Every structure is written in structure tokens, then in C-alpha cells.
Amino acid sequence: MTAWNRGFAQAGRTSRLLLLIPVALIVLITVADIVAPSDIVLGPLLVIAPAITAWGEGPLVTGSVGAAAMAAQAFIGWRSGLLLSRNVLVQLFALAALSALIVILSVVRDRHSRELARVRSVAEAAQRVLLWPLPSRIGTLRLSCVYLAAEEEAEIGGDLYAAARSPQGTRVVIGDVRGKGLPAIGEAAFLLGAFREAVHQNAGLPALAGSLERSLSRYLDDFEPTDEAGERFVTALLLEIPDDDPVVRMVSCGHLAPLLLRSGRAVSAPDLAPAPPLGVGLTDPGEVTVAVLPFAVDDTLLLFTDGVVEARDRDGVFYPLADRVAQWVGQLPEALLRRVQRDLLDHAGGRFGDDAALIAIRRTGEQAPPARVR
Template sequence: MAAVCAGDLAAGPALGLLPLVSLGPAFAGLVGGWRRTVLVGVVAAVLCAGLGLYSDLIGGRRGLTALLTVAGVTAAGVVAAVMRQRREAELASVRSIAEVAQRVLLRPVPRGAGPLRIAVSYTSAVAEARIGGDLYEVVTSPGGVRMIVGDVQGKGLEAVETAAVVLGAFREAAHDEPDLTAVGVRLERALNRHLAGERFVTAVLAEVGDGPYATLLNFGHPAPLVVRPTGPVTYAAPPDRALPLGLTGHSSDAPLPHTVPFAPGDQLLFYTDGVSEARDAAGRFYPLKSRAGLLKDPDPEAALRAVREDLVEHAEGPLHDDAAMLLVRYREGHGD
């Protein structure tokens, strides 16, 4: 408004800048509350009237048009401000509900379980969202520490609902069933009651007991990354590729559990394809294996944070898919 006044005084009334004073209440309605918009509108009207008197336009058609423009834009700005504040209040309520849903669906994992140190990272691809289709859980059972990391096909509320079914079934089965194969059967049975059509869930189940190894059961999920204090970084790939949960009924070849050495000092990084398939501007996938050095931080949460920051930097902006990571460390010196 000051720029418009200065331009109008410098150029004279012939240029016709006076109606542009209404830009003040227009922008005020976009960024401020309705009271601020009214105040800016009053100031704009005073400036418009003052300039109209100075230029001897207040009694003519141009002066009246300018005043009516300021009044109309101010009224529209007030309505816009009220509607925007109402939507902001609704969004704040939705965010609060989402945070509660996150605590119920994706509960904080224990930082320590038996010989393990555990950290988790979850980044939703949906703007302002806290939860999505990726899932994880850690349960201490009589058979050892059991974990799941999975990815539901699709996004949105249907994916969240499916993730809730999988997590609920896993939390019960992990306590009740004698081995991972039986846990997988329970998950498949729960999904068959819930899913319709060709929807599916990729998942990897893991169990760490007393022995120096981890047992894995992979349902079409990306293989976990194995990082040892010495030696090469490898993927704990299953001996045979299996179908995801929800589709195993279409094949007679159910996934078989396999073991990987897991001793003090070793790390297992479970992740979803939002991590491994994140692309940079040139279309290159995120080189997770070559970034294993980021996991050397003594604090597992700090190590995952470094990987997440590097992942976002690689993608050069927000991720296009949900990205979950679960880092499991076998404490050095345990059992010595």
C-alpha cells in the first residue's frame, strides 16, 4: 500500500493507481486473521480517501470506484481469512488424531531387547502425514526377539487399515506360535479375511534367540542388509524368492526360513522399498549398500538419522514413497 501511494503521488492521478491500494487487504486475508484483515482494510480505505482528496477524485466516478474496490476486497479478504482459519483448526485436529493413531499402530519399539539394541526410522511420503503403508514391530517372545518390517501395497487409509491388520496379527502370533513359519501362517490367515482382490503385503520376519544367528522368513520383501565389524557388507537374501503375504495362496511354494550368522558387533538393517528405490534427479537408486559406513555411529538412533538425512539428500527433496528402517545391533561383549 505504501508503494502504491508513493507511485500515485509521483505519477499523478492520470495513471490510475488508486484502486491498487486494495492489494493490502487482499494479501492480509491470505496470511493474517480476520481482525488484521479488517484493520488493513480500514487503513487502505483511509489512504484511498486521502489520495482521492489530494487528487480531487473523491467526488467523481474514479474515486468512488476505488473506495468500493477497497471495501469489496476487504470483505472478501475477511471471508477468506475466516475460512482459512477454520481449515487450519480442522487440520490441527486431524494431525492430533493422526498422532494418536501412530502411537496405537506404530508403537515405539524398545531401545533394547535381550542382547539387541534397536532403533527405528519412519518417513511418510504423504505431506503432513505421520503414518502410511509401511509397518514395523518388535516383540519379545518365549522363542526370542521377533521382528517384522513390511510394506502394504498402495497408500492412503486402506493401506493404514491393512497395516493395522498385519501388526495386530503379528503381535498375537509372535507370543503364541513356536516358530516364524507358524507366525507367517497366522498373518496370511488374517490377511485373507481382510484383503479383497489382488492386494498384498511384502514383509520380512526375523527372530533372534540364544544362538549366534538370526532366523529370517521373507515374503517378497527387500533383503535386510548385514553389516559386520569386519568383512564385506552383504544382503541376507532368502534361498528362493517367495510371494508376498496375501498372495501365497496362489502358489504351493511357501517361503522357508533361513538363518544368517549374527554375533556380537553385527548389525541387521531392515528397510522398505521407499529406501532402496529412492531415486535422484538422474534416476539412480539410493546406493544403500555403499552407505553402510553411516551405521558406524555408536548410537543406533544417530546412525539411522544419518542414513535418513543422506537418503533425503540423495532424493533432492521429499520422498515419493514411505520409507521405514529398523536397525538391530547385537551388543558387543554380550555373553563374554
Template sequence: MGGPADGLGRVPHLAPPLLLLGGAAANMFSPKPYYGLPLLACTSMVAGMSYSFRSSALFALAAGAVTAGAAWYTGREGAALVSDVIAVLVVSLVGLWVKWLVDQQGRNLAVALTVAEAAQRAVLPAPPTGIGPLTVADRYVAAQVGAAIGGDLYALQETPFGIRALIGDVRGKGLPAVSAVSVAVGAFREAAEHTPTLHDLAGRLDRALDREGERRRGTEDDIEGFVTALLVQIPPSGETVTVLNRGHPPPYLLHDGIVTCLEPTHPELPLSTGLESPNGAPVEETFPFAPDDSLVLVTDGVTEARNAEGEFFDVQRGLGRIGPCRADELADALVKAVTEWTGGQRQDDLAVLVLTRGE
């Protein structure tokens, strides 16, 4: 059964024929024979909200015909009848012109959005759904309406050292953030193939961001601020997961229905801060990774999502309620839980990367 929303959705489609009937009735039965002209004149303009241009033009012709018929019925002839019809048709033509302009702008906008999304996805391509022993799922919800990506980033690839993954968050928004995303992802894809440790890999990313930031300083696409990053390495066997956290929200390990937050033992600074690490060399931490375990990587769009009362979303509890499931189902359920918690408000870019080990 349809609810109230279904009825409201039909209102725009019902409005034009109701305006025709109302205008005809007003012209024929009101004290003055032209009271229905405003209703008839705006019929095609209202039709343009939910009908095609051709259908709107048919409504314009119908409005003119109804005007002529109602005038004839009430005895308005000659100049009075002609003036009524011309008035309705002129306003209808204006409505059709507005409809044409809106449709043209809509087509231009659709092309622009398609090109922008293609360009953004070239910067941040979707990872494979399966790699080695892992099943992979990714989800991205940009805070900026109409954008495919923002300042969050992730990447995944198979290397001589095992499967390596990156998830991060660029400080800032807009085009400068997307520029930093392209630098970080590009540096990761090149350096992940050649650096033996995650510590070395983080150093390569750090230097790449610093170099690009210096090169673009003072330009319109200046890269400002730091980048939080979480680097992950899983051997070909899939038996362990090694994590290096550079100021990013920690990952969550799901094992036998238990959710564990892998908080770093020694918190580290984000990339490209220009500061020395407070703990010397950043520490890589290794954890068991059993068959059917899932590692969930998120950005602060998940961990800092707030409800109407200003309370943060509890990721560990939210994942615990989802329970064991496939990687794609887990990613979808987490995004849905965050969306429900925030009431659908886009507070920040949101990225989720799920890595589930097979048998």
C-alpha cells in the same frame, strides 16, 4: 549470513507495506489521483497470505486511511473522496472474508490430520527405543502427502522365544493398504507370543491375511494382493539373528564397518499369495550377531528409490558410507541418503528399522 532463500521468504511480509507506500505515491504523484486505488485495495488480501487476521484488518484500515489522506492531499473532496475510501474498504472486507475462510479451513484440516495421524499410529505404534540387549530406531516416510503411514509396516516385541521383529510391505496404497497393515501387525503381535518357530509365525500371518481378505471381499475396504514380509528372531543373549524372508528386500548386517546383504538362500513367496512355497517349508537362516553390530531392515521404498537418471539407490554402498554410529543416527542418515538420491521426491512408502546390539 542469510542466502537468497531468506530474502525470498521475507517478500510476503514486505508486500503489504510496500503496497501501501506504492498506492499512496501513485495517488499523489500520478497524472490521475486514483491510479493507486488497486494497490491499496489489495493490501489486506495480500497481508492475509502471511499475517494474522487481526494484522490483516489493521492493514485494511491503514489502506482506507492512506486513501483518504492521499485524496485530501490531491484536492479530491466530497463524493470523490468518499467513493475512493468506500471502494478500497469494500475490496479489503472481501479480502478479510477470504482470510477468515482460509483460516477456518486450515484449523479444520489441522484437526482432521491430527485425528488421522493418531488413528494411523494406533495401527502402527512406534516400537520401543530399547528392548533386551538391543537399541532400536525406526523411521517412516509415507508416499502420500499428509499421511503418517501407508502400506509399509513393522513391529517389534519381546516374546518367550526371544525378541521378534516384523517388517513388511502391502501391495497397494490408500485405506485398503492401511487395513492390511492393521491385520498383519495385529496377527503378528498375537501369534509371536505362541508360535515356536518363524515358519509357524509366518503361517499364522498368512492365514490371518487370507481370512480377513475373504471376509472383506467386495467391500469398500477390500484387502487385495499380497504382503512381503521379513521375520527376525534374536535370542535374549543377542548372540545370533535368525531371519525368515517371505519375498521382502533382504536385511543388511553391519559388522566392524563391513556391510553384508543377507540375501535368502532359498527365495520364498510373499504372504497371502494363495500359492504353495516352491521350496517346501520356508528356510530360517541364522547369522552371528556380535556386540555393536546393527541389523538394518528396510522396505522397497529404500531399495527401489531412483534418482533423476532412473538409477536405483545402492543400499549396501549407502550404509557403508555412513559408517558405525548409534541406531538413531544410522536410521536418520539412511533416510537422508535416500532423500538426497531421489531429490526429495516421494516415490513410495519408506520404512527403516535398525536393531543394534549393545555390549
């Protein structure tokens, strides 16, 4: 039996066990009403059974339990010889009306649940299309990533990342779109497509930054003709990591500098002299400064968006990323990000004011096997 089938079997057993609760309530209330003195009426409590059933079951099962409760109410009336009395008939009518209302609410809830499941399915598909999962191995690197969307029930937002091979080595981008909602998702999707196309066509990072700037500017002019178009931009950090040279080249377009984890310490990369964010008029790639940082075997780079360091706790204190990461310098990327994610969620209480993305990149010195063609 597969894990999937085992999960369904376990869920079915749990559902059957929970169904025993309303059935047992019907039996207990019926018996208690029969043995209680005649001036104590417990039959109206039978409505609890379908109400409890609706919490975990669908309309059909809920309606069946409601019918069983009505049968129990009728049995109580018959047992006392008052089945056709006005009091018992009113109780039966009230129980039928309440059971019907509970079934209707169960139908509405099930419909909303199905709609939510479809929305989540679409969101997951969109996430796979827009934010391709980073490969765990690429070139001489080991990678891992985490994305935490600020929007409730959302899995994608305005943060973006991608990695691709080029003749110069491995190139990586992480970025943050100004704004939220569908416009931010649209800009993130467009920039990722532009990066995947331009990463193979530009010899240096300044040329790559210039290409992304021109593409994004055209997109904003053509597809975002709003009053806020001039205020929309994307911060981005571009990395180029050669396979045979222990360095990393970086260009910051208004983005936060990464952390370098080495020899038990986590330090911020030196001042990158950032260029303007993409979309605000970067016209001369010759003015873009490329920072070169030593990046040897077993070094780790931690890239992040501002949603990480701007996450606040209940007292309004920002998340101290560098201090926390210093405790886990020796961890592999996957384990490192698991720890950071858990700690970040605890710090922020599970709520974020902005999307948050992290990428951990570790140089291994071993060439990853070529990807299989599917």
C-alpha cells in the same frame, strides 16, 4: 519459560513485525500521493496493504488493515478537496470491494488450514495407534526406525513394522502391503495386530508365519471381498534374536533380505529362500526355511522395504543403499538412520513412488532395563 511458550512468544513477535509492513505501506503511499503532482494518483495502490496482510494474518487483522487503507484513501481525497468527487468515490468503492474479497479469501484459507490441522492430528493419532514407536532398547538390542509415506500430507501407509519380546528372545517384523491408500493401511493395521497377538503363542518362526498367513487370509476373505482380493498380499520379514545366542533367525515371506553391517562392511544377508508372501496361500509351515545368520555384539542389521531401494533420482537411478550405508557402518542406529534418511531424501528429491521404511538393529550385549508399567 518453557520451550513451547518461547516458541509462541517468538511467533508473536515475528507476527507483529510483519504487521508493520502493510502499515508502513499505507503511510508511504498516503504521503507519496499527497506530495506527488496532481496528475499522479497513487491511492489505488493501497489495496496492496490488505493483500499482504492476508498472507500471514487472519480475517480480523486483514479487515482492520483494509479499513485503515480505506481511511487513508478518504484522507487523500479530503486533503485534495475531492472527497465527494466521482473519481474518489469510485476508488473508495473499489478499495472496499477488493478488501472485502481479500477478507473472504482469508476466511476460506483459515477454514481450510483448520481442517488440514485436524486431519494431520487424526493422522498422527492413527500413526501412534497403528505403528507404535519401536523401543530404543529391547532385550540386548538397540533399535531405531524411520517411516517415509509416499502419499502427500500422509504419515502412514502400507509399510509396517513392530518388535516384541517373546520367550525365544526379541521378535521383529517389517512388511510391505501391496497397494496404496486406505485398503493398504487397513491390511497393515490388521497384520500388526495379528503379529502382536501371535508373537507370544508360536514357538518358532515357521509357526508364526503360518499364523499370520491364516489371519490375513481370513481378513482378506471377510473384509476385502473385491475383484482384487486375490491380488492383495503382504511381503514380510520375520526375525528372532535370542538374548544369549549370537545369531539371528530369519524367515522371508517374499521380502527383501536385510543388510548386515559388520567390520566396516555392509553385506546383504545370504539367500533366504523366501516363502510366498502372506495372503497368497502359505499352508504348510514345515516348508518354510529359517535362515540363521551370525549376529554378534556391535553387529547391526538394517531392514528396509522396497520403497527405499526403488527410490529414483532425476536420472532414474535407483538408490544404492548398500553402497551408501557402507560409509556409516560404525554408527549407532539413530545416527545411521538419520544419515540414510537425509541421503535418501536428497537422492529422491523429497518425492517417493512408494512408502519407505527402515529399521536399524544393533546388538549391544547389555540387557535393557525392564519397561515401566504405565
